[in-house]
Amino acid sequence: MSAHQPIPGTHLSTPVTTTRASFTTAIGLVIEREIMVRLTSKAFVFSTLLGVILFGALVAVSGSLPSLFASTDKVAVTSAGSVASIDGIEPVVVGSTEEAEELVRSEEVVAAVVDSADSPTGTTIIALRAAPESLSGALSLAPTVDILDPNAPDPALTRFIGLGLGLIFLSSAMTFGMTIASSVVEEKQSRIVEILLASTSARAIMFGKVIACSVLAFAQVALTAVAVLVGAAISGNDLVLGRLADPIAWFIPLFVVGFVMIAALYAAAASMVSRSEDLGSTSTPIMMLILLPYMGVVLFSDNESIMAVLSYIPFSAAVAVPMRVFMGTTAWWEPLVSLAILVVTTLLALLLATRIFEQSILKSGPKVSWKQALGRS
């Protein structure tokens, strides 16, 4: 390199084109980079696809699970009519009670049903050790059952929905929360943030990261949802498409808003430390804020008053509201109030996070104290 060859473009004669990118352009640039970095990361693509395929496969298989465990039992009968309508029973018509007993002894059939005048039901079951329950149940006299509400939610199913939605919320919030946190610390640790701040604002950097992470999280959840729907269609599981439609319709907006809140808090927490090793000290409280309400929702899914409270707490609303909607214990306006509380909390969290981020992003060394983070600029 010769010392006298001018650097290209540094001559005064070069027309100066330098401007400062606008706030929205800057946010766009940050979003673009964050998304490109993730999409070109093999680990990210692999874990996303794995998650989507696993979820879809789980639902696809869930519909056919009962039939996998079901088997057809052969039953010897003297008259096929008595067992014809029982599921899982294949009648083998025999000529006499003796012949039926013979087949039972040789274990060619699991049981036999023969006519018997002594029995109150008019039939007798012959078995080697014990009669199949499905058979005896079907042939017993049952009291009349009066179902008042055939659509009443099953508490086990409600808990299962809570677990499922909670798992989606929890895993997205934690995965992408840590993603945004490590991306903030990376820029702070490498000091590239100083170069960026010389040409844009801290707010643009933080908003860009929050939006990019949210878009990625929504895309991942949407992909998972598509996989679940495809899985449901394959298995003929009408639960997802039918009675779960309303709870899921509430889960989506609550998840979207709640996720933005959590992403902003993670960005702020990360801006307070200078090294990724210190990240735990500021991000653990946020993790607790996500984890504790989630555990509450799962543990108290059958306690109506605790669930009502949890549905108004911003950190548990995304899971608690869909569960209450599924149970049918909410008035029409209650989910709206939950959403409104969540939106307001998210706006406050964004303001708080922006303040912390702006105050802390340039402070290197030990963890920035809360007093410093919220203090005067």
Add this chain to the structure above:
Amino acid sequence: MITLENIARSFGDKQVLHDLSFTIGDGRMTGFVGANGSGKTTTMRILLGVLAADAGRITVDGQPITATDRSAIGYMPEERGLYPKMPIIDQLVYLARFHGLSRHSAKRRGLELLDRLDLSGKPTDTLESVSLGNQQKVQIAAALIHRPRALVLDEPFSGLDPIAVERTLDVLTDFADTGAPVLFSSHQLDLVERLVDDLVIINQGRLVATGTADELRRQRSRPEWILEADADLAWVRDLPDIDVAEFDGTWVRFSAPDGDAAEAVLRQAMALSSVRAFAPHSVPLNRLFQEVTQA
């Protein structure tokens, strides 16, 4: 020309800059010197607009500095950092686009700069995969990518091997030769002495000296001379108004109030024996620095 006027800044209760004023002239390499913690980095961050000043103002050619002016400054922060896992050319393009360059022209200029800086390795390599010397070149390219009109460099030579120092020096002098103001801080005073046109020395957040190195020498200490003769020079120590700084038999370094007084010493020496050498002595910058910061 960039002028800082009466800049003050505190962090909490601690005031780190007091009423700091100096000028970075067009086409002038301005060295920014001060001990660790004297406020150099804070001053540079305020100049770049990364931090706000509590008081004072900054002007560019007499007009208050604007965001566009600031965006036209190339900046190299003290602790080097770009994205380790991102391809080199991609990060240059990314940084340039914050300054309004299109993706296309940013890429063209980035490749041109990397070529000019003699980067070994491909522009599509990730930063972490190239040597530290090459990473440093990328850092310089990052400061120049958006066709800056001024440069602000915090410790551009720290951690560089002698060859990389020379290469960086070349780039900086080339840049200043185009008529742009350049401010850089450094602890390597021998380098600063060789390189700078102007010096700004701060101590504990206060300006202690500014001007060319020669001006500072004249302002700060009495001029010095070196005298070497065949005969013993011990008698110089007894002269009025002459201070001997260093003495070694037939060799002496002394300061005198002016040139006439020094010449009187020379005449006296010539009368006693033949004189081998007589010359004014430049005070090295690091001594000047110690004098002004400890005064």
